[in-house]
Amino acid sequence: MVPGIQVAQIDNGRYAVTARSHNGRFATKLQVLIDGRSIYHPLFAGVMWELDPIPLEDIERIEVIRGAGAVMWGANAVNGLINIISKPTRSQAGAALSVAGGTQGNGNLYARFGQVVNDSTSWRLSAQGRHIDNSQQHGYPGNARDRLDNMLVDFRLDHALGGGRDLSIWANATQSRTGDIWRTKPDWNQPGLHVSPYFPTQELNSQSLVGRYRWLSDAGIESSLLMSVINSGIDITDFIHESRNTYDMDYQGRLVLKQHDLIWGLNHRSSMDEISTNEPYIKVSGSSYNQKNTGIFLHDDWTLLPDTLKLGMGARADKSSRNGTNYSANATMLWTPTRTDSAWLKLAQAPRVSTRAERDISIVAQGSVTQQAGAAIPVITYASANSNFGPEMSRGVELGYRKQFSSNFNADINAYRYRLTKQRSGAQTGMFGCHAFLPAQNVAACNYFGVPTTFPGTLALFNLTHVVNEGAGWNNGIELSADWLVAPSWRLQLSYAWSTLKMDRNNDPIVNSDAEITEQAHPRHVASLRSQWNITSHQQFDLWLRGSSGYQQLRLIDTVPNTGTAPRFDRIGGYITLDLRYAYRWNKDLEFALIGRNLIASNRPESYSDYIPTTPTEIPRTWLVSTRWTF
Template sequence: MKSAIFLSALAAFWTANSQAAPPSIEDLGLEDLVKTDITSVSRKSQSLADVAAAAFVISSEDIRRSGAQALPDVLRMAPGIEVAQIDSGRYAVSARGFNGRFANKLLVLVDGRSIYHPLFSGVMWELDPAPLDDIERIEIIRGAGAVMWGANAVNGVINIITRHSRSQAGGAINVGAGTQGAGNVYARLGRADQSGSSWKLSAQGRHKEPSKQYANRQDSDDRLSNAVVDFRFDRDLNAGRDLSVWANASLSTLDDLWMINPQFRTVTIPGLGPTAVFAGITPIRLRQTTESQSLVGRYRWLSDSGVESSVQLSANRSSIDIDHVIKEERTTFDVDYQSRYSFAAHDLLWGFSHRSSSDDITVPGTATDYLGIDRTAYTQRNSGIFLHDDWTLLPETLKLGLGIRWDHASRNGSYISPNATLLWTPSRSDSIWFKYAEAPRTMARAEQDISVFSSVNVTNSGGLSIPTFIFALPGSRAGLRAERTQGVEIGYRKQFSPALSGDISLYRYRYTDLRGGSLGSLYSCSPAFPGYVAGACPAALQGKAAYYATSQVANELAGWSNGAELSIDWLATPDWRLQLSYSWSQLDMNEYSNTAQQNMARFQEKSTPRHYGSLRSQWNIDTRQQLDLWLRTSGGFERYNAPYTTSIRVPGYVTIDLRYAYRFDRNLEVALIGRNLIGARRFEYISDYISSVATELAPSLMLTTRWAF
């Protein structure tokens, strides 16, 4: 399969018609930097200069020229977004800190439909939500966005907007093959007619061979294979009405090594006799299979009275199956309605949303020593209504935005989320904005119903290694509250010239009721040690020289998050574009007299890089050739080295990606891409809640070809 992909790419390269007419400079993607529109901030189309928020737009051309093959890698170019690759397919992605495998304070949408997973309130990035070639743009809003988008839009919103099917008429085939067994195939076919109807059907497959374990350079077990099929139909119904229908199916398999298998050896101890003592933890090889099927429909219309409205309905079936550990099957229904009406100096927007998500979770008997569930089936419901008004105080100069949202969640009850913005545009090239916002993060299914082996603390006593195995238990259903945030932002956006723009934003947010873990019971697993209670330890630890402890999820932590973000976009010459982004962040947690709470708070402060930067260069050498360079850097941070309770520092890094592309004609392009070219090897992430091994990132090459017909 890999050889066939590689040969196909070479064949396309050598058989292309090199005498075809070259494209114009404009076709190569260096566009006017002034006319960027964004829709996700206020659920309406606005110029970026009129947005009172820290916003960033990644265009389809930016995606193509980045050379990235996975969506999280594309997001690295945005300020305020932290991306850490875990292995071949898994990523940790967050906005403004609090990153992790199950980061839960960033809401991700595809065409306005939330794709966060209620099991852990995060996103499974290994399951491609949409092929990169089908994406029109990615809109990224940092900061709380709960009024418009509801719970979990705490630190930011990412809206992946796919291309209208009319722009995808015809066909396309893209093939890529590279080192480390990487291979990609994308195919698309579409049609548009004069009646206003258009459709497209696309399919994508990705594969990657296992990477190396960082600790010992041995092969890891993170082989990735996934596929996605995407269909879209659009119909212009005239008179301000249109209809869109999406259908999407994806499948992903990704192997992993979990450090959850404790090893014991029998030794004879004076006074105790033959005793099973701790000899370390070895990995278990597991396979994760994830599936998702979605059907979405959206209808938009304009009434005779001038009210713009839309309603979007979606249904999704998904499953997660981790061999011999857990299997979840889920059905989710979403309804989202909004209307907009402008009168006098007011631009009024209102709407409601509802989500119902039902799951069925099973844990096989062989996994109960390190995973358990209280309720195997549950339906989680979230409903909300919102109202927002943009009030023009001074035409083209001063605008006040006021919004409020009421939500009710089956887990957390009801809560209110307000926001207020003030946008001052003293000139056509200057925008100064201020924002106050609040947002909740509702509890995930796992936080109230699932217990899991989290870590082991090893101490030495009399020459023996005595482990304490810690299991994280779910929080109290009656006492666990939603996490809350409230804070302020101030920003300045400047259009220095038609070719140079920039913006800077400062923020300070207060977080309360953050999750922590309260130490619970402690038991000895051997009658020879104090604290022994028959049957208290899991079967795998019974009779061993070990202790068993529990911790319970609780609202224990609070703190402040402060930061600054900078973005500059410069068309240095008609053929050369530079794009810079930089983020600085700092988390200051409360001081606690309780030692366990204080340790958690201090560790939380250290778990986010202070600095994160990106510098991209896009150069059109001539009408056929492009050379793109991407310099990326991140500061170091600390994480727990799960399953052990010791921490380890993830070093900062500086690396470069390069892309050279040659266009034979308007429809055929071949590119050579090099990623992570500085530094022989590194790791970007240490596992937190799931004890998987750390894998290395090494330099890689890929050859791609794109053919449109």
């Protein structure tokens, strides 16, 4: 619903979510917080959305900040930030039960109990379980084996200590299980590239304990100290197993001093992992590693003219285990000439530090077939680890204007242009063949990958690459939003985003190929229109019309012989679809709802997984019935 935020469903549980480009299963340029605590995974600096780290019923609000926010929120808030804020326990006293079920085997059960112990103490305990049956494969018969089962238990305690001090404690445990189909199992007994399906199961778990202490000093300094301990695990059958312990500490202080509103902070994260992999498909350099990140920042909102002109300036330094020290900066001028007009200009620099996966993981990344002299020769791309891969950088400018046309209607427009440098790209490091008549035959390497080498060997080539900081380009966009209260009971919200990536060309053919892949894996137009209508005090009817233009993603496994050198793509078609919800509130404690999803253009793919060649799935039309009872 927010312009600039791109969301695409990959299958039942996996999503691609980003801000302003570079979307994918392992998107790395969007920082996501829950109550101020980052939930990105240190292995790849993205979010495991299928874990459901917080039930929807427990969410107070979701703050979305578009554009670079690295000064305030760390070196991975490159294109935007999402902060999910949970409800205070005092507002969740009593019990609640929510049950939903529908087509495609959808089922959801949520239960909560909370209590206000006294004027200073309250708590709540909630639990949720979710199930979705297998969806259908796209382009293949049969189901996609992406059945999803997950559950979570979440506890929160809020205690007011008096004197401007309070303490909050969170504890939760989550578990998720889903399947997949990877068409990656090669058959070397036939010429060309023939692959059969492999059916891995993905199991994720996480247990966390979080504490936050806030206080107000006699000098008027507002302070907040957040500390957390997280134990998590990833287990993908015959592929990778990871166990991890992560420790976070984050301090922030604020002081209003005449025209200056000062915010400063210090944070530290230590994340220790133990990883085992199934070679040769995936290999890790170093079975254990302790990744440490420390950051410090200062930000000042300086009122130059009261109620008219404000200048915000900030700087941050982040030191990472293998990325050295990286610097973020921003400056924002906000001009409000009238009560109904505001304009802003923002300059920002935001780095994105490299991850454990980029530095230490080697993986079979792609398979295709080249047609040469009448022979179909498989070409397998093996992306090896590069411990020297460093941080990416984004620098740019934003210009925006917001107008309150009346008490019932407002709109804003925002344009941005960012220069991307040191972006992730590939570089060729070598090539070898598995046949006596192919160049650079390497029997030992071919045997490692399970390719027969008995004379004269197997017609197969291996292309060796690793990630480098050679990519560069421009990220441009325009974002529009409007909010119209048509009547006291009817509200319309419109959002639209146009964006484009223009990557530089390079003398290295692989860098050039990666530039083309990056540009094409990007929808230029995304739009949303939401209608909220309170028919009566007991009835509500919501409609959500949304759409996206088409784009293309690299075909990771291509078994059709190719006489050229250009990569081939799979087309993700543009779409317009509709969601609706009709709710009837029997009384203040009991509500029934009918929900329809993807009612137009169903059975389409929205995204293909990047880096891991999973079978694409179709997004189905779904109907659900839900009941919510509070007591």
